[in-house]
Amino acid sequence: MKILVCIKQVPDLESRFKPDAAGVWFSDTDLAFRMNEYDEYAVEQAVRLREQLGDSAELTVLSIGPDRVVEAVKKALAMGCDRAVHVQDTAVHLKDPWQIASIIAAYAGDQGFDLIFTGMQSQDRGSAQVGVSLAEQLGVACATTLVGFEYADGAITAKRELEGGIKGVVKLRTPVLVTCQLGLNTPRYPTLPNIMKAKRKEITAIPVAELLKEEARTTATSFHHPAKKGSGLILEGDVGDLVEKVIGILKEKTSVLR
Amino acid sequence: MNLELTEEQKLIQDTARTFAKAELEPVAAQLDQGGDRAPMLANLKKLAELGFMGLNVKEQYGGSEAGVIAFSVAITEIARACASTAVTLSVNNMVCEVIQAVGNEDQKHAYIPKICSGEFAAAGFGLTETGAGSDPSGMCTQAVKDGDEYVLNGSKIFITSAPYAGVFVVWAVTDKEASKGKGISCFLIEAGTPGLVIGKEEHKMGQHASATNELIFDNCRVPAGAMMGRLNDGFRIAVAELTGGRIGIGSLGLGVGLAAMDYATKYATERTQFGQRISSFQALQWMMADGYTELEAARLLLMNAAFRKESGKSFAKEASMAKLFATEAANCACYKAMQMLWGYGYTQDFPVERYTRDARITSIYEGTSEIQRLIISREILRNFA
Numbered sequence: 001m002k003i004l005v006c007i008k009q010v011p012d013l014e015s016r017f018k019p020d021a022a023g024v025w026f027s028d029t030d031l032a033f034r035m036n037e038y039d040e041y042a043v044e045q046a047v048r049l050r051e052q053l054g055d056s057a058e059l060t061v062l063s064i065g066p067d068r069v070v071e072a073v074k075k076a077l078a079m080g081c082d083r084a085v086h087v088q089d090t091a092v093h094l095k096d097p098w099q100i101a102s103i104i105a106a107y108a109g110d111q112g113f114d115l116i117f118t119g120m121q122s123q124d125r126g127s128a129q130v131g132v133s134l135a136e137q138l139g140v141a142c143a144t145t146l147v148g149f150e151y152a153d154g155a156i157t158a159k160r161e162l163e164g165g166i167k168g169v170v171k172l173r174t175p176v177l178v179t180c181q182l183g184l185n186t187p188r189y190p191t192l193p194n195i196m197k198a199k200r201k202e203i204t205a206i207p208v209a210e211l212l213k214e215e216a217r218t219t220a221t222s223f224h225h226p227a228k229k230g231s232g233l234i235l236e237g238d239v240g241d242l243v244e245k246v247i248g249i250l251k252e253k254t255s256v257l258r
Numbered sequence: 259m260n261l262e263l264t265e266e267q268k269l270i271q272d273t274a275r276t277f278a279k280a281e282l283e284p285v286a287a288q289l290d291q292g293g294d295r296a297p298m299l300a301n302l303k304k305l306a307e308l309g310f311m312g313l314n315v316k317e318q319y320g321g322s323e324a325g326v327i328a329f330s331v332a333i334t335e336i337a338r339a340c341a342s343t344a345v346t347l348s349v350n351n352m353v354c355e356v357i358q359a360v361g362n363e364d365q366k367h368a369y370i371p372k373i374c375s376g377e378f379a380a381a382g383f384g385l386t387e388t389g390a391g392s393d394p395s396g397m398c399t400q401a402v403k404d405g406d407e408y409v410l411n412g413s414k415i416f417i418t419s420a421p422y423a424g425v426f427v428v429w430a431v432t433d434k435e436a437s438k439g440k441g442i443s444c445f446l447i448e449a450g451t452p453g454l455v456i457g458k459e460e461h462k463m464g465q466h467a468s469a470t471n472e473l474i475f476d477n478c479r480v481p482a483g484a485m486m487g488r489l490n491d492g493f494r495i496a497v498a499e500l501t502g503g504r505i506g507i508g509s510l511g512l513g514v515g516l517a518a519m520d521y522a523t524k525y526a527t528e529r530t531q532f533g534q535r536i537s538s539f540q541a542l543q544w545m546m547a548d549g550y551t552e553l554e555a556a557r558l559l560l561m562n563a564a565f566r567k568e569s570g571k572s573f574a575k576e577a578s579m580a581k582l583f584a585t586e587a588a589n590c591a592c593y594k595a596m597q598m599l600w601g602y603g604y605t606q607d608f609p610v611e612r613y614t615r616d617a618r619i620t621s622i623y624e625g626t627s628e629i630q631r632l633i634i635s636r637e638i639l640r641n642f643a
Binding site for chain 1: 265266268269270272273276277307308309310313317321322323324328
């Protein structure tokens with residue numbers, strides 16, 4: 001079985017973000033980067049499946065981006081992926097989810113992957129479209145927001161998180177793509193010997209120009225901090241009056257009280 | 259010139275940081291209060307399984323082969339959360355390295371994998387005695403040959419991890435008549451060997467979760483094969499291996515200092531006095547500037563010493579400089595941090611008083627600051643002789 005897991009390297013969310021020179025995305029100067037959290041669930045689940053299937057399976061990890069994404073790729077290799085593909089792209093942040101999916105589809109198209117894992121969404125852009133767009137472009141079935149996963153005899157059983165705390169269970173036959181959600185698993189720490197051994201695993205570098213065929217369908221036009229809001233309203237006086245005032249404001253300005 | 263960590267070193271740093279934040283930090287204050295040591299031993303086991311006990315040890319003995327720089331950054335990250343765990347890690351690594359450096363193949367295969375895998379919770383380094391601290395060549399513990407065995411008598415003090423160590427590297431006098439430092443040999447002694455007694459535990463100021471005990475040899479018999487390295491070559495081994503340990507303790511000091519400054523700086527951005535954040539006062543800004551500058555200098559000294567060791571260059575002077583500067587900087591950082599937290603810094607509701615107590619020993623153990631200065635000046639003067 002051939003398994004693919006797609007990962008993205010994202011900035012640490014505790015970073016201080018500022019717009020880049022063009023004002024269409026954040027500047028990556030001085031940011032610390034790490035593997036997208038949802039992609040860690042994807043890698044962990046893919047590695048568990050690889051361990052379940054043994055050497056009859058091969059697990060490839062793919063990431064698109066500048067040279068720094070190799071660090072995230074190496075983490076995935078250290079966690080247990082067999083080989084890696086680095087699609088080299090210094091302008092990945094300017095591409096929309098459809099283009100990103102098309103790049104992966106162009107690579108994966110003739111590779112015959114039986115199972116593709118992605119994160120549910122990225123922590124920075126958060127479109128949650130790459131996984132489903134990739135499934136669409138490859139013409140394979142897809143299940144999103146997985147919180148449970150089992151594989152047996154060419155079919156997967158996926159537990160999906162639905163709205164309002166409801167879970168749904170679906171069965172799909174491979175080939176299939178799944179997107180992974182918080183709660184699916186607890187990603188392992190890569191062991192130090194495995195981090196060092198990952199150095200010896202194959203990382204295939206492919207320039208993005210060889211894979212990119214699609215035009216962008218959406219374009220970011222601006223990236224900025226939210227406008228500063230006016231200062232808050234401070235009410236003073238007798239408690240009874242305050243209650244009246246608050247009720248008045250809630251009735252007037254919100255739909256909480258009618 | 260390249261001051262960037264490699265991708266592997268960054269991943270190891272990140273693994274150490276993530277693990278420390280998730281597993282060590284939540285229990286550090288509770289461990290400091292004394293009592294049950296089980297959570298630390300459980301964490302040590304997990305750290306062993308991740309490969310942190312043999313960072314600079316060959317794969318064939320169960321090590322990670324990650325190098326000295328990775329060792330330094332890992333110890334720093336662990337120490338940011340829990341200095342007691344970090345010192346245990348540092349000593350375990352040092353014991354693995356001394357066995358790897360001078361042990362024979364049987365000894366290497368018998369002990370290093372057990373320390374690296376966590377089968378042994380820890381390993382001990384038995385050098386110091388009441389009358390032999392800064393001057394270890396003055397030790398009194400004796401090992402007398404008796405047929406195919408050596409019989410040890412005497413006692414060691416301040417032995418880290420003694421109650422739960424699986425094996426000890428122990429130094430003892432094998433030739434009383436030899437000149438100073440020329441009659442000492444090194445032995446590997448397993449826990450539970452008859453005559454090896456774990457003595458009283460010290461009540462220390464800090465690093466409470468890490469046990470520090472007396473080690474008593476009462477007609478302790480070991481086979482002649484327990485000797486590590488050559489007869490009467492032990493003192494040279496001790497001096498050489500302590501040098502590497504200094505990188506570990508310097509890195510530990512750096513971690514504690516950073517934890518203190520990070521906590522105090524965040525606190526200063528939250529507390530207001532005179533109607534403004536206290537971080538807006540120049541008095542506190544200067545404490546931050548000085549504290550972080552000294553810690554950054556310490557980090558660079560440590561990286562330099564680790565890089566030289568990893569490249570096979572001489573590193574005794576650099577390791578002593580790094581250990582001296584980093585541990586003194588850590589103490590200064592804790593002093594400033596406590597000042598920045600005012601009265602709260604002195605209470606146990608905030609972690610800075612623990613950092614302060616944990617940092618204090620770093621400029622004493624693994625060679626006092628005074629001994630580091632002695633080593634540094636000796637190395638300098640050698641070039642002027």
